[in-house]
Amino acid sequence: MNFSRYALAFVITAAIFGTAFYITHRLDAQRVADIRTAEDTLSIDLLSTQTQFELLGSLDCSALGTQPILSDELNSLAARLSVAEQNLGTDNPQVVQLKKQYSLLEIRDYLLLQQISQKCKSLKPVYILYFYSNSGDCADCARTGDVLTYLRQTYPDLRVYSFDYHLDLSALQTLIHLKKVTNTLPAFIVNNRAPVYGFKTLEEMQTLIPELKTLATTTSATSTSSR
Numbered sequence: 001m002n003f004s005r006y007a008l009a010f011v012i013t014a015a016i017f018g019t020a021f022y023i024t025h026r027l028d029a030q031r032v033a034d035i036r037t038a039e040d041t042l043s044i045d046l047l048s049t050q051t052q053f054e055l056l057g058s059l060d061c062s063a064l065g066t067q068p069i070l071s072d073e074l075n076s077l078a079a080r081l082s083v084a085e086q087n088l089g090t091d092n093p094q095v096v097q098l099k100k101q102y103s104l105l106e107i108r109d110y111l112l113l114q115q116i117s118q119k120c121k122s123l124k125p126v127y128i129l130y131f132y133s134n135s136g137d138c139a140d141c142a143r144t145g146d147v148l149t150y151l152r153q154t155y156p157d158l159r160v161y162s163f164d165y166h167l168d169l170s171a172l173q174t175l176i177h178l179k180k181v182t183n184t185l186p187a188f189i190v191n192n193r194a195p196v197y198g199f200k201t202l203e204e205m206q207t208l209i210p211e212l213k214t215l216a217t218t219t220s221a222t223s224t225s226s227r
Contacts, residue, residue, distance in 0.1 A: 081095075104171060109161070124211075126155075126157065126191060126215060129163070130148055131163050131176070132144070135166050141185060144186040147200065151202070155216070156215075157215045158212070186199065
């Protein structure tokens with residue numbers, strides 16, 4: 001009788017754990033699938049914007065609009081990728097592959113931003129290239145990420161491109177080499193200026209980026225629309 005009870009308890013426990021594992025696996029797979037779908041959509045949209053820019057040629061730059069770059073979509077994809085990292089782990093092969101695809105989209109978006117800003121002088125974008133590490137060699141990366149997230153939320157027009165410094169991606173390593181970014185993380189570059197290293201408070205970041213004063217804030221935009 002006792003053996004039967006133990007056996008039944010074991011079967012029930014195994015069934016519960018098996019069901020939980022199955023559900024977790026399905027949810028993680030769905031998250032990865034959602035990110036891949038978003039990346040595919042973003043890639044098409046970015047290619048469309050590039051084609052639009054080439055078609056415009058010397059035409060009026062106002063046809064591009066005031067927000068020609070897909071910063072909102074990239075920010076949304078970054079948030080979903082962060083969730084995938086937390087659930088699957090930063091070393092998960094699927095996560096690493098998704099991060100590489102996302103990094104390539106960021107670089108392409110950054111290059112397109114350079115093209116448009118050179119062609120359309122009235123567009124004066126403000127952007128940050130942020131280099132971090134998930135390898136345990138950057139104690140201040142999490143805090144720096146929080147500061148940059150706050151700035152991005154406060155200034156919707158601010159572009160923040162985040163890159164894993166150690167990611168094995170030739171295009172990213174070329175960017176690091178061209179920008180002369182050393183392995184002293186966190187590191188960031190503001191509008192093609194020299195790299196800045198180490199954690200910076202919100203106030204220090206605002207001092208380092210005087211161009212923020214030219215950007216509308218979420219608060220001012222909300223108060224203006226409510227009048």
